[in-house]
Amino acid sequence: xxxxxxxxxxxxxxxxxxxxxxxxxxxxxxxxxxxxxxxxxxxxxxxxxxxxxxxxxxxxxxxxxxxxxxxxxxxxxxxxxxxxxxxxxxxxxxxxxxxxxxxxxxxxxxxxxxxxxxxxxxxxxxxxxxxxxxxxxxxxxxxxxxxxxxxxxxxxxxxxxxxxxxxxxxxxxxxxxxxxxxxxxxx
Amino acid sequence: xxxxxxxxxxxxxxxxxxxxxxxxxxxxxxxxxxxxxxxxxxxxxxxxxxxxxxxxxxxxxxxxxxxxxxxxxxxxxxxxxxxxxxxxxxxxxxxxxxxxxxxxxxxxxxxxxxxxxxxxxxxxxxxxxxxxxxxxxxxxxxxxxxxxxxxxxxxxxxxxxxxxxxxxxxxxxxxxxxxxxxxxxxxxxxxxxxxxxxxxxxxxxxxxxxxxxxxxxxxxxxxxxxxxxxxxxxxxxxxxxxxxxxxxxxxxxxxxxxxxxxxxxxxxxxxxxxxxxxxxxxxxxxxxxxxxxxxxxxxxxxxxxxxxxxxxxxxxxxxxxxxxxxxxxxxxxxxxxxxxxxxxxxxxxxxxxxxxxxxxxxxxxxxxxxxxxxxxxxxxxxxxxxxxxxxxxxxxxxxxxxxxxxxxxxxxxxxxxxxxxxxxxxxxxxxxxxxxxxxxxxxxxxxxxxxxxxxxxxxxxxxxxxxxxxxxxxxxxxxxxxxxxxxxxxxxxxxxxxxxxxxxxxxxxxxxxxxxxxxxxxxxxxxxxxxxxxxxxxxxxxxxxxxxxxxxxxxxxxxxxxxxxxxxxxxxxxxxxxxxxxxxxxxxxxxxxxxxxxxxxxxxxxxxxxxxxxxxxxxxxxxxxxxxxxxxxxxxxxxxxxxxxxxxxxxxxxxxxxxxxxxxx
Numbered sequence: 001x002x003x004x005x006x007x008x009x010x011x012x013x014x015x016x017x018x019x020x021x022x023x024x025x026x027x028x029x030x031x032x033x034x035x036x037x038x039x040x041x042x043x044x045x046x047x048x049x050x051x052x053x054x055x056x057x058x059x060x061x062x063x064x065x066x067x068x069x070x071x072x073x074x075x076x077x078x079x080x081x082x083x084x085x086x087x088x089x090x091x092x093x094x095x096x097x098x099x100x101x102x103x104x105x106x107x108x109x110x111x112x113x114x115x116x117x118x119x120x121x122x123x124x125x126x127x128x129x130x131x132x133x134x135x136x137x138x139x140x141x142x143x144x145x146x147x148x149x150x151x152x153x154x155x156x157x158x159x160x161x162x163x164x165x166x167x168x169x170x171x172x173x174x175x176x177x178x179x180x181x182x183x184x185x186x187x
Numbered sequence: 188x189x190x191x192x193x194x195x196x197x198x199x200x201x202x203x204x205x206x207x208x209x210x211x212x213x214x215x216x217x218x219x220x221x222x223x224x225x226x227x228x229x230x231x232x233x234x235x236x237x238x239x240x241x242x243x244x245x246x247x248x249x250x251x252x253x254x255x256x257x258x259x260x261x262x263x264x265x266x267x268x269x270x271x272x273x274x275x276x277x278x279x280x281x282x283x284x285x286x287x288x289x290x291x292x293x294x295x296x297x298x299x300x301x302x303x304x305x306x307x308x309x310x311x312x313x314x315x316x317x318x319x320x321x322x323x324x325x326x327x328x329x330x331x332x333x334x335x336x337x338x339x340x341x342x343x344x345x346x347x348x349x350x351x352x353x354x355x356x357x358x359x360x361x362x363x364x365x366x367x368x369x370x371x372x373x374x375x376x377x378x379x380x381x382x383x384x385x386x387x388x389x390x391x392x393x394x395x396x397x398x399x400x401x402x403x404x405x406x407x408x409x410x411x412x413x414x415x416x417x418x419x420x421x422x423x424x425x426x427x428x429x430x431x432x433x434x435x436x437x438x439x440x441x442x443x444x445x446x447x448x449x450x451x452x453x454x455x456x457x458x459x460x461x462x463x464x465x466x467x468x469x470x471x472x473x474x475x476x477x478x479x480x481x482x483x484x485x486x487x488x489x490x491x492x493x494x495x496x497x498x499x500x501x502x503x504x505x506x507x508x509x510x511x512x513x514x515x516x517x518x519x520x521x522x523x524x525x526x527x528x529x530x531x532x533x534x535x536x537x538x539x540x541x542x543x544x545x546x547x548x549x550x551x552x553x554x555x556x557x558x559x560x561x562x563x564x565x566x567x568x569x570x571x572x573x574x575x576x577x578x579x580x581x582x583x584x585x586x587x588x589x590x591x592x593x594x595x596x597x598x599x600x601x602x603x604x605x606x607x608x609x610x611x612x613x614x615x616x617x618x619x620x621x622x623x624x625x626x627x628x629x630x631x632x633x634x635x636x637x638x639x640x641x642x643x644x645x646x647x648x649x650x651x652x653x654x655x656x657x658x659x660x661x662x663x664x665x666x667x668x669x670x671x672x673x674x675x676x677x678x679x680x681x682x683x684x685x686x687x688x689x690x691x692x693x694x695x696x697x698x699x700x701x702x703x704x705x706x707x708x709x710x711x712x713x714x715x716x717x718x719x720x721x722x723x724x725x726x727x728x729x730x731x732x733x734x735x736x737x738x739x740x741x742x743x744x745x746x747x748x749x750x751x752x753x754x755x756x757x758x759x760x761x762x763x764x765x766x767x768x769x770x771x772x773x774x775x776x777x778x779x780x781x782x783x784x785x786x787x788x789x790x791x792x793x794x795x796x797x798x799x800x801x802x803x804x805x806x807x808x809x810x811x812x813x814x815x816x817x818x819x820x821x822x823x824x825x826x827x828x829x830x831x832x833x834x835x836x837x838x839x840x841x842x843x844x845x846x847x848x849x850x851x852x
Binding site: 002003006007009010013014016017019020021022023024 | 482505520557
């Protein structure tokens, strides 16, 4: 019994050592936060339109309407980085033919309307998520966040934070090009 | 030329370490005095050569020799001299060089000051110390050469991270390392004792000063690091349960347990195999810390440049030293007889509870720190374990510890009179709870755990004072008699009193600044007023100034209380053009009652609110008690270290503990 007891520290250390060795895998990045949604079907939601903006609301079924990939952007008028990324998203819609859907997250409709009227509306559809319920379904950690959903309604990519600066735009464009290429190859 | 001397000196030190790791061990086995004696020369030689190498690196930093990659990456010609020097240990390579320097210095220290240690034990200890040296010197030379040249050399350096340009921080790694690495010699003593198969009271007495020295530095290092986080980082907190903080805290907890269990081994000849195990584990946790900080295994705010190759090398070193020593332990420990029978109520039992609780606390912190890794390995989920876990699990373990700490010094060895002790102390216990209740009433409530902790802090403070008063028979005997007794008490006894009082005082700080802290984060424009903790703070705007190597935005805050002026605070936001980074210089009005703490974050976007800034204001009650208490812990350790018994106490191995000495084999 005593022999077993004095060997116990060694056994514990061996187990911990095994975990540490596993943790050294160079592929592993402890700082990366994966989205639980990646490669999963987009969540169910049905959001009413933003009154007065002139585009319809957004529901789960709208994402797969045409079978083309769409970009879903979560934004709010109170979010300063959203203002920064707005110009970039507008450019992508205009120049790259991106189909952009908006989720207006926990925003006063009046403020959102004024914000979009000032800056212009790049969104094809906007769902107003007053109580943040859809935001929870999408598992967002903050605003803004941007997702790419393919024609079958599967979430393939998530970008946390504003799409501003060459690196961020590059990442999003590359991911979108890949999704489009795969869709082309599949059909 | 200097860098080449540095590399050469390191290689020579490695050669000496190789000799030292073999020759004395064989000498001790064959009882060859000459071979055993060689350890002294090699241990001193190693210290000198590594010291030379360290001096060479420091010179490269001082003269800004940018042909050395390490200097080019971590220094800048415009940096103040103090921080050029501190840059020597600011990088992975440099800090590792400091690490091995301290390792060698502790070996050299035993070689020089350990005159009364028996030759065989000293030879084996120094050989074990050299094994660690060989491992880390080869690691340094093979994977992390601090003297690597750079061609073509850049025109100027890359600056040290401006966040790190702070005196507290410059001093914090060396102290932390002396503590961390200092436990290596205790580890080596334990390994030597296991090889000899002999642990007795004299062994514990030789080990104790080294444990104390390491513990003192580790305490000071952790306190300084925490002080830096509080004053420099501007996060408004002094402890974040970040993995890198935890890995320095775990050796401290276990080292504290070791200090106390070594007392039992010294005085009563009991807890032998437990003390040995603690000695091994304390240094193992230091090694684990070194590994975690340098391998990028866990997410943390502190990190060195990460390189998987290095991680594998350190893990292999860890496996060899920890695995090897614990195998030796599993093999040899059962042969060690435990001496010194004691009753369930006795000082031994009290210290056993202390050790068990500290052990459980260490295990809790270890589990919380590594849990994200375990979970990711098993399920693939990524999580982080934050302060809520540690506060909920660690504090409830500490409270019973503090409770027992109040009683401990009153208990006598072997068998204590519980009834007598309770009779003397129940009044103090009641008083502590009453005091906590009064505070709770005056501050209109607080979390229950905080109130309970407060009662325990009062209790520890009062009971420790009562113990001292009892020893000198204060108020029981004539005053002159008490003074005479107070002068006659050994320094170790004062060390205990001061350190325990220090912990009580630090606890007031921990509790006050976490449970009764108030915080406001607001957008302010010039002229705005904010009220916090009874103060009125008026924001008068921000002005741009030029510093020696940075640009500063300085805010002006006029603080009044009940209409009377209190002070003016100038929080700064600095921009370092060379490093292209910002730092926050918080402004603090510091009093014993608490700190009013202001820091300036980003300005608001121009089109949104022109001239508006984000201002963070905190009031942290009693926070300075933490630093005061930590200083008392260090002072208490120092008093104990300077005790006559340890300084000249020629250990009479034959008379000190003849009954308890275990025969070899």
